[in-house]
Amino acid sequence: MNSLSEATFQAAQLVAGGDHKLVEIVLLSLRVSLTAVFVACLIGLPFGAAIAVSRFPGRRSLIVVLNALMGLPPVVVGLVVYLLLSRAGPLGSAGLLFTPSAMIIAQAILIVPIVAALSRQVVEDAWQEYREQLRSLGESRLGAAATLLWDVRFSLVTIVLAGFGRAAAEVGAVMIVGGNIDGVTRVMTTAIALETSKGDLPLALGLGFILLTIVLALNAAAYVVKETAQKRYG
Amino acid sequence: MLAPSSLLPLELHEVVLAVGKRRIIDGISMLLETGPRTVIIGPNGAGKSVLLRLCHGLLRPTSGTIRWTSLEPSDGPRRQAMVFQRPVLLRRTALANVAYALAIGGVPRAQRTSRALDALRKVGLEHVADRAARVLSGGEQQRLALARAWALSPEVLFLDEPTASLDPGATHEIEKGIAAIHASGTKIVLVTHNLGQARRLGDEILFLHQGRIAERAPVEQFFRQPASNEAAQFLEGELPW
Numbered sequence: 001m002n003s004l005s006e007a008t009f010q011a012a013q014l015v016a017g018g019d020h021k022l023v024e025i026v027l028l029s030l031r032v033s034l035t036a037v038f039v040a041c042l043i044g045l046p047f048g049a050a051i052a053v054s055r056f057p058g059r060r061s062l063i064v065v066l067n068a069l070m071g072l073p074p075v076v077v078g079l080v081v082y083l084l085l086s087r088a089g090p091l092g093s094a095g096l097l098f099t100p101s102a103m104i105i106a107q108a109i110l111i112v113p114i115v116a117a118l119s120r121q122v123v124e125d126a127w128q129e130y131r132e133q134l135r136s137l138g139e140s141r142l143g144a145a146a147t148l149l150w151d152v153r154f155s156l157v158t159i160v161l162a163g164f165g166r167a168a169a170e171v172g173a174v175m176i177v178g179g180n181i182d183g184v185t186r187v188m189t190t191a192i193a194l195e196t197s198k199g200d201l202p203l204a205l206g207l208g209f210i211l212l213t214i215v216l217a218l219n220a221a222a223y224v225v226k227e228t229a230q231k232r233y234g
Numbered sequence: 235m236l237a238p239s240s241l242l243p244l245e246l247h248e249v250v251l252a253v254g255k256r257r258i259i260d261g262i263s264m265l266l267e268t269g270p271r272t273v274i275i276g277p278n279g280a281g282k283s284v285l286l287r288l289c290h291g292l293l294r295p296t297s298g299t300i301r302w303t304s305l306e307p308s309d310g311p312r313r314q315a316m317v318f319q320r321p322v323l324l325r326r327t328a329l330a331n332v333a334y335a336l337a338i339g340g341v342p343r344a345q346r347t348s349r350a351l352d353a354l355r356k357v358g359l360e361h362v363a364d365r366a367a368r369v370l371s372g373g374e375q376q377r378l379a380l381a382r383a384w385a386l387s388p389e390v391l392f393l394d395e396p397t398a399s400l401d402p403g404a405t406h407e408i409e410k411g412i413a414a415i416h417a418s419g420t421k422i423v424l425v426t427h428n429l430g431q432a433r434r435l436g437d438e439i440l441f442l443h444q445g446r447i448a449e450r451a452p453v454e455q456f457f458r459q460p461a462s463n464e465a466a467q468f469l470e471g472e473l474p475w
Contacts, residue, residue: 129322130324132287132292132316132318132322133318133322134311135291135292136290136292136316136318137312137315137334137335137338137339138311138312138338138339139338143338147324147334151324151325151326153325154325219235226263229321232366232369233325233326233366233368234325234365234366234368234369
C-alpha cells in the first residue's frame with residue numbers, strides 16, 4: 001500500500017512537471033492509435049454499411065465471422081503483421097517493421113472488425129426503418145448505405161470510441177511489431193509493461209493515469225457532442 | 235424536347251400476393267388511369283396497403299403482372315412517389331430532406347434548394363426549412379413528407395393512410411396539400427380508413443375485401459348506394475375495421 005501511495009505521488013510529480021520522456025511517449029501513443037482508428041474507420045464503416053444493406057449468399061457467415069473477429073487477440077495480430085513485415089516476409093522490402101507505421105497497421109487490423117461489425121448492426125437497424133422510403137425515392141443500395149451511415153453518425157461516435165479504446169489499451173500487437181524501442185516505438189502500454197518489470201513503478205503508474213485520463217476525456221467530449229447533436233437533430 | 239410518354243394507365247392482371255398459404259392479395263385485375271383520384275378503402279387486413287406497395291414496386295407479386303404503360307428506367311429517377319403512414323425523415327434539416335429526394339431524382343444541384351424551398355412553401359413549412367426534420371411535430375413531419383413527394387412532381391402519388399395518426403387540424407392541412415397536388419396534374423391513389431376523407435378527396439372508390447376488389451364505383455354512387463353486400467355492410471359498420 002505504501003509503495004502505491006509513494007508511486008502515486010511521484011507519478012503526479014512526473015505528470016505535473018511535463019517530463020520530456022513522458023510527453024514523447026504520450027504523443028506517440030496518440031499518434032499511433034488515432035491514426036489506426038482513422039484508417040480502420042475508412043475501411044470498416046463503408047464495409048459494415050455495405051453488408052447491412054446487401055443480401056448475398058454467405059452473408060450470415062460473414063457477419064458471424066466479423067463479430068467473432070472483434071475478439072481478435074492482439075498478440076496474434078501482432079505476430080501475423082510481424083511475419084508479413086519481417087525481412088523474409090511478403091512485405092519485408094518496405095522496411096516497416098519496428099516503426100510506428102507497423103504499429104498503426106497492426107492496430108488498424110485489430111479494430112477494423114470492431115468498427116465494421118458494430119456499424120453493420122447500427123446501419124441495419126436504420127435500414128429496417130428507412131428501407132421502404134429510400135426504395136420509394138429510387139435510392140440505390142450503395143447510395144442507401146452512404147445515406148444511412150450519415151444518418152446514424154451520432155451512434156457511430158460510440159463505435160469509434162470503442163475502436164479507440166481497444167487500440168489505446170492493447171499492448172500485445174504494438175509490442176511485437178514495434179519492439180518498444182526507446183524514443184522510436186515506445187508507447188504508453190509498452191512503456192508501462194517495461195517499467196513495471198524493471199520496477200520503476202512511478203513512471204508506469206504515471207503513464208497509467210495519463211492513459212486513463214485521455215480515454216476518459218475523449219469519451220466525455222464525445223458524449224457531450226453526441227448529446228447536443230442528438231437533441232438538435234432528433 | 236419530347237415529353238416522356240405517360241406511365242399511366244397502370245394495369246394489374248390477376249395479381250396475387252401470398253405469404254405462406256395466406257393470399258393477402260387474391261387475384262386483382264384493374265386499370266388505374268390518369269385523372270380521377272382513386273381512394274382505396276376496406277376493412278383491416280383487406281390488403282389495401284399491400285396493394286399500394288405492389289403498385290409502387292415495393293413488393294413483387296407472387297403471380298400475375300403489374301404493368302405501367304411506359305417503363306421507368308431502372309437506374310433513373312422515379313416518376314411516382316409514395317407518402318407513408320409514418321413519415322420517415324432523415325436526421326437533417328427539413329430543407330435537406332427535400333433536397334435529398336431531389337438529388338436522387340436527378341435534379342441538378344443548382345436547382346435543388348429553390349425547388350425544395352418552393353415545395354416547403356406549398357405546404358406552409360418554409361419557416362422551419364432550417365430546423366431538423368425529426369424534431370418537427372407529427373403534423374409538420376407528414377407535411378414535410380408530402381412536400382418531399384410533391385417536389386418530385388410525380389406522375390402518380392400513392393398515399394398510405396397519410397393522416398391516420400394526425401389531429402383534425404393537421405389532417406386538414408394534408409388534405410389541402412393532396413387536393414393541390416391533384417390539381418397540378420398528379421394522379422392520386424389514396425388508402426384511408428377515414429370515410430369522410432374518402433368522400434372529400436375521392437373521385438372513385440375501390441373497395442377491397444379479403445384481398446379482392448369487391449366494388450369499384452364513383453364516390454357519390456358508392457356512398458349513396460353500394461352495389462356489393464360487403465361494401466354495404468362495411469358502410470353500416472357491420473364489418474370489422
